[in-house]
Amino acid sequence: MRNLLTNIRKLFTYRRPVDTEGGFELLEDEFEKSDTEEVPSEKYGVNTGNPSNQEKSKKGATVKQPIKVEQWNKQKNNQGGKIPTSNMRQNIISTDLNVNKEYIRQSFSMPKNQDIVIREFRIARKLKAFIVFIDGMVDKTSINQFVLPQLMNPECLAGFSGDCPLDYIMEDVLSITQLTKTADFNITKIQALNGLSILFVDGCPEALMIETRGFEKRGIDRPITEQVVRGSQEGFTENLRTNLTLLRRIIKNEKLITEVIPVGKLNKINCAILYIEGVTNPKIVREVRRRIKGINIDFIEGNGMLEQLIEDNPFMLFPQVVTTERPDRASSFLAEGQVVIITESDPFAIAVPMSFFRLFHSSEDSMLRWEYGTFLRMIRLVGVLSALMIPGMYVALALYHHEMIPTPLLESIARMRENVPFPTIIELILMEISFELIREGGVRIPGVIGQTLGILGALILGQVAVAAGLASPLLIVIVALTGLGSFTMPNFSMAISIRILRFFFIFAGGIAGFYGISLAFILVAAIACHMKSFGVPFLTPVAPRVKINPDVIIRHPIFRQKMRSDGFNTPNRKRAGNNAMEWTKEKGGDDQ
Numbered sequence: 001m002r003n004l005l006t007n008i009r010k011l012f013t014y015r016r017p018v019d020t021e022g023g024f025e026l027l028e029d030e031f032e033k034s035d036t037e038e039v040p041s042e043k044y045g046v047n048t049g050n051p052s053n054q055e056k057s058k059k060g061a062t063v064k065q066p067i068k069v070e071q072w073n074k075q076k077n078n079q080g081g082k083i084p085t086s087n088m089r090q091n092i093i094s095t096d097l098n099v100n101k102e103y104i105r106q107s108f109s110m111p112k113n114q115d116i117v118i119r120e121f122r123i124a125r126k127l128k129a130f131i132v133f134i135d136g137m138v139d140k141t142s143i144n145q146f147v148l149p150q151l152m153n154p155e156c157l158a159g160f161s162g163d164c165p166l167d168y169i170m171e172d173v174l175s176i177t178q179l180t181k182t183a184d185f186n187i188t189k190i191q192a193l194n195g196l197s198i199l200f201v202d203g204c205p206e207a208l209m210i211e212t213r214g215f216e217k218r219g220i221d222r223p224i225t226e227q228v229v230r231g232s233q234e235g236f237t238e239n240l241r242t243n244l245t246l247l248r249r250i251i252k253n254e255k256l257i258t259e260v261i262p263v264g265k266l267n268k269i270n271c272a273i274l275y276i277e278g279v280t281n282p283k284i285v286r287e288v289r290r291r292i293k294g295i296n297i298d299f300i301e302g303n304g305m306l307e308q309l310i311e312d313n314p315f316m317l318f319p320q321v322v323t324t325e326r327p328d329r330a331s332s333f334l335a336e337g338q339v340v341i342i343t344e345s346d347p348f349a350i351a352v353p354m355s356f357f358r359l360f361h362s363s364e365d366s367m368l369r370w371e372y373g374t375f376l377r378m379i380r381l382v383g384v385l386s387a388l389m390i391p392g393m394y395v396a397l398a399l400y401h402h403e404m405i406p407t408p409l410l411e412s413i414a415r416m417r418e419n420v421p422f423p424t425i426i427e428l429i430l431m432e433i434s435f436e437l438i439r440e441g442g443v444r445i446p447g448v449i450g451q452t453l454g455i456l457g458a459l460i461l462g463q464v465a466v467a468a469g470l471a472s473p474l475l476i477v478i479v480a481l482t483g484l485g486s487f488t489m490p491n492f493s494m495a496i497s498i499r500i501l502r503f504f505f506i507f508a509g510g511i512a513g514f515y516g517i518s519l520a521f522i523l524v525a526a527i528a529c530h531m532k533s534f535g536v537p538f539l540t541p542v543a544p545r546v547k548i549n550p551d552v553i554i555r556h557p558i559f560r561q562k563m564r565s566d567g568f569n570t571p572n573r574k575r576a577g578n579n580a581m582e583w584t585k586e587k588g589g590d591d592q
Helices: 002-010 069-080 085-090 099-107 141-146 149-152 166-173 185-193 238-250 282-293 305-311 329-335 356-361 370-399 408-418 425-446 445-467 473-487 492-530
Strands: 116-121 127-134 179-182 198-202 208-211 256-265 271-277 323-325 339-343 349-352
Touching: 002 166, 002 445, 069 208, 099 116, 099 141, 099 185, 099 198, 116 149, 127 185, 127 473, 141 149, 141 179, 141 208, 149 166, 166 198, 166 208, 185 208, 198 305, 238 256, 238 271, 238 329, 238 339, 271 282, 271 329, 282 305, 282 339, 282 473, 305 339, 370 425, 370 473, 370 492, 408 473, 425 445, 425 473, 425 492, 445 492, 473 492
Parallel strands: none
Antiparallel strands: 116 127, 127 198, 179 208, 198 208, 256 271, 271 339, 323 349, 339 349
């Protein structure tokens, strides 16, 4: 009994996590000094390339020291030209062209793998070389017109003297915008898989990576899940570089940082972390980077899988990241101090940390006048509460609280239900499941057919159910209102969690009436209070209460939204001047 009371007390009290829990919590720290103070970059420990800031290897781990290229070549010559197994693990590029070619063949399983192309030739008819790329991932026009002709020109090495001509080729031969050298085979393999062409030259201990990406991709189109009346009509695509360009086109700031981390041991999909240096709390950036680098899984298909691997509480029903298909909304997340994560082959971006109330926002809110935006948010709130509570309250009224229903309405309900053979709760659950089946079927069937199926299915099923005496007309109205309310939620994940919680409230109302619904609501609220999103409490700024930015549910005018969200603890709190409309102080009509 004592343990039970202790656990109940823990459920309703806030506890700061201890180190043994291994969690991350973003607490108020040195940035909580002033509303207007901007913390300089050197104080919040931005990674400037200093070795002291780099991640160190764990104690006790065996670290193999790298060897020099000359030593590696000596070992190779002593073994008759074969690639030593131990040296293959070092992934060092050899000065022997045949060794490099054999390494590429083995790494890409040639000739079984027929997508790999190795083109051998002589540079200026003198030096042996080969270029390797993946068919379909490169722009062959670039290779055929701007790489091979220049390299095979007999005069291309005129004026060069030395052993390795890579620097000379970069500076004086190739007219390609992006050229990079590397001595690491792992880097060349990853870049080749990303669409670059790799040039190996005999006698050179490095390879030249040439930007030749040119694979097919979908063009920029309207966002499908977040359409608006006012605002941008562009949506993300499956191409990572295109998505990053869309964001850079909106935020033209040199402090917008992009870090690309390969994720997935098997597919090595590129995952981009974006943030604005000086606006985003560096602790959040480090935590995001740590979680993504700590993913140990073979295959990641996109943001949906990544979200499940980096969220704080995998067993909680509510989403802990906010997703968007719109570049303008992702840009607003960045400007607010959040970290945006985009993965390759996924037209959605996710932003962390987040809070419950931001799930009610849409990108159109800031484009409309504040009165309109507030009205739409109130409509969404009413819709979500309707979707969550109305079915459970109907069951509670019908089963336990008849005295709360006006007598004429009670008589009408009794007349409508006199031919229904099922108890109220069974009748409601059957209709809710039928509605969910229609909705799921409409989503899976593509295009206009799916929409038509959803509308006709709902109309016909409701009419037939009433005619057959399986459901009362009032219940059809309740299920329809519930379905409409769930569609008002802008966030897809949150809408699904509301749909699931609705059944929980139906059972609570069926078991104990309004008392059961009240207990269920307290339990859900307590769970939500316990949740965090990358260290930020889920219900901030209400629980815990922090300085409220006037853009939670009721949206104040833009010129009054001077501060960023306090929950994100950003180094630069202020996002507008004391007077956002300074033109009001000036006398109009004067020519300057």
